[in-house]
Amino acid sequence: MTERDGRPRYARVAQEIREEILAGGLRPGGLLPSEADLADRFGVSPTGVRNGIRRLRERGLVGAEQGRGFVRAPRQRLRRHHSERYQWEKDRARQTAEVRARTGATEFDTDLQSTDLKFHAEYSETAACSELAMRFDVPVGTRMLQRDYSTSCREDDAALSVVHSYLVYDVVATNPELLDVAREPYPGGTQSQLFTIGIEVDRIVDELSARPALPEEAGVLGIEVGASVLVLNKTSIDVTDRVVEYSEVILPGEWTEVVYTTELKRW
Amino acid sequence: MTERDGRPRYARVAQEIREEILAGGLRPGGLLPSEADLADRFGVSPTGVRNGIRRLRERGLVGAEQGRGFVRAPRQRLRRHHSERYQWEKDRARQTAEVRARTGATEFDTDLQSTDLKFHAEYSETAACSELAMRFDVPVGTRMLQRDYSTSCREDDAALSVVHSYLVYDVVATNPELLDVAREPYPGGTQSQLFTIGIEVDRIVDELSARPALPEEAGVLGIEVGASVLVLNKTSIDVTDRVVEYSEVILPGEWTEVVYTTELKRW
DNA sequence: GAGTGGTCTAGACCACTGT
């Protein structure tokens, strides 16, 4: 019954299914054999199958919902070149609307065209929690504009990123256009929006960390609960050293590469 | 028996244990009640307890090994300021050994002193796999020097980072000192080592992604299997546009913040 | 040696999928 080789049995389940996927025996988008079938085939209990499959789900090879388990299509890794992207966005802020409308930031460092992209935006008002208050150096409870974005490929509805962006309400209210979600996607993005109220961004600080995806995030990003997300906290600081925007960017960790180039002074 | 409120029962298990930890009822380092006890207390089966606890393990609140489950001490987030750190390392490369010996890179962006740190290094020879070959633009099979590092706090033995660094063997062999692991930790680090063979680094490209920790990584980093790691692929390019070093840096995702500052040109 | 978590078994019900 037990052919122990030192490794748990579910490891063999995971390995063999993985190999079958990579070899092409199980095709992307296709259904996985049922857990009961797999249990029979590998001679383990349903629990063993589930334990094995969990790892494959976390790594993005397979997916499951109630009623079906399936092989995930290998997803292209998206590269985001932030050190160049931010300067590029700044350069565009003073261009005409026509020029700005031509391409969005996602197209800048992706091969994707804006016609391939599905964009979603939602605005709301909130009161600054203690963390936001600290980051913006404003009193707790200050009125903030919260903007929630998600960008997806038009094909599969998996989002490439989920963004929660915050601005001080009274600062952006100077230009009522900026409170109107109907104007999204705003040509040129946030730096262009800030330009309309006389704000010049001096520098952007990105803080990166990682953690397991929460259930809501997993749904939107097209990954499984327990898979990893990259969390990017982005702070924009203007030429007077004031924090003018803060955003939390959630990226599917396994399918994203955020790239920073540090140029060093020559000797 | 079933008091269904729409959420699975294990969610309540996770939530209540979490709250008890945050409230201080369960103290860091202390033992968790046994799974059997928890099953009794919450009126769920052992499986339910395990499902609930799994989430807490992935988020780093609790840990477990065979024979005991315990509350993890809240760990300090380590901030690594790479955009400044790399320039600082370059500046040090031409300093005297005395100056370089004074502090290491980890101390640069941490409050930790080198006396608090435990450093481990191991050198080996490998043949370039296809990925390394591509990154260095050398033939597959080229002799490489592989250097594996880990740095930990002296207190808890959890590593702050695990690094696999690669160099082209014949390039660094110019200075036999660089093949000698006994010289680690080398004052000033890699850029100082490269300086001894006449290499000036022009720029460093960091690519960041995230994925669940593998069992080996989890052990070294003091996190649980299934917790997230930040993966940082670092490429150093010299003034002749040649890749001179490549390394894979594995960081505990929940306890690390990698920081990049992008300075923008003024209008 | 007692007790624990890691692994495993053999069932069950229900919400959901696809047809």
Next chain:
DNA sequence: CAGTGGTCTAGACCACTCC
């Protein structure tokens, strides 16, 4: 509708930790 995965139960053995 049949079949599937999500959740759950009630047990078991073993390697390991702690005392």
